[in-house]
Amino acid sequence: MADTPIVQMEKVGKVYGTKIQTRVLTDVTFTVQQGEFAAIIGPSGSGKSTLLNLIGALDKPTEGAVKIGGETLSGLDDEGLARLRRRYLGFIFQFHYLLPDFTALENVLMPFSVAHGAPTRQERKEAIELLERVGLKDRMNNRATDISGGQQQRVAIARALAGRKPLVLADEPTGNLDTENSNEVFALMRDFNLKDGTTFLIVTHDPNLAERTDRIISVIDGRIAHDVPVAHPK
Ligand SMILES: Nc1ncnc2c1ncn2[C@@H]1O[C@H](COP(=O)(O)OP(=O)(O)OP(=O)(O)O)[C@@H](O)[C@H]1O
Ligand SMILES: [Mg+2]
Structure with a gap:
């Protein structure tokens, strides 16, 4: 069904450990529709990851x-x-976890290689198009370690999108970047959201970035403390 939410959380709780138990999440309920662009904020240790x-x-x-x-x-x-x-799922983390001995293109192809071995021609074409969209087509044959940190994170975005994943989960995707690279990474995620309808859930400590999403879900002590739309000036 077209209007089935992409994410439904129903009274979700999480306790770590058996002998010594730590409750990390309590009664978490919310839904996310396909195409949303939302931030998850909250203090360190509140349960976002x-x-x-x-x-x-x-x-x-x-x-x-x-x-x-x-x-x-x-x-x-x-x-x-x-x-x-x-x-369904693409992941972006604070540290990009690119494979250092592989090229940018090989890293973007990795989800296909892991799923079924050698990527098809069509998959190669898609990966090159994704690298073009993140502005790195001319670097596609560089090793992942031979490009800058901001470029590496852009490769990680392309990898998360490979296979046209409808939902991207990003945990502090700009946490390790300076302001300029943060803005660029954020703008790229927004571009995929607007042009392709990709749903993004972005954990961030940066209030300025959170304010530029469409919805802010705030987690405090493992509970959803606020869940509010962001008003953007037209
Ligand atoms: N595998 C685990 N076993 C036990 N406790 C855990 C485990 N993973 C996380 N925790 C605890 O759960 C709580 C929430 O951790 P989580 O990593 O989700 O927080 P966070 O909001 O992402 O924090 P940060 O902003 O620092 O990344 C913390 O108290 C943490 O110590
Ligand atoms: Mg975390």
């Missing part, structure tokens, strides 16, 4: 349900989860 990891099917909730594209994650086995991640 845990929340993103649950949405990304990288971790399992203790209570409640996480649904991606209408599918309840707890109903899927490991293979089903891997398939769902391949179909």
Whole structure:
């Protein structure tokens, strides 16, 4: 269904540990529609990364349900989860985790290589187009270590988008960048959001970036403290 939310969190809780238990998330409920561009903010340790990891099917909730594209994650086995991640999810982290011995292009092709071995011609074409969109086509054969930090993060964006992922989860994607590179990375994410309808959930400590999204979800002590639309001047 076209209007099935891409993310549904229903009374989600997370407790780490068995002997010594730490409650990290409590009663988290919200939905995200396809095409949203939202920020997740909150103090250090409030549970933002845990929340993103649950949405990304990288971790399992203790209570409640996480649904991606209408599918309840707890109903899927490991293979089903891997398939769902391949179909829906791109990840961007503070540290880009590019493979240093591979070129920019090979890094963008990595999701395809991991999924099924050698990338197809069409996948190569898509990867080159993505690198062009992030302004790095002329660097596609450079090793990932031979480009600047800001360029590396742009390669990471292209990699997250490879395979036309409808949902990108970004955990402090600009946390390691100076203002100029932060703005550039942010603008690229917004460009993919506006032109391709890609949904973005962006964890950030930067209030200026959060204010430039369309929705701010704030997490305090593991609970959703505020969830508000951002008004943009026309
Ligand atoms: N695997 C784990 N085992 C036990 N506790 C954990 C684990 N991962 C996170 N925590 C704890 O859960 C709480 C929330 O951590 P989380 O990383 O989600 O916070 P955060 O909001 O992303 O913080 P930051 O802004 O510093 O990245 C913290 O108290 C953290 O110590
Ligand atoms: Mg974090």
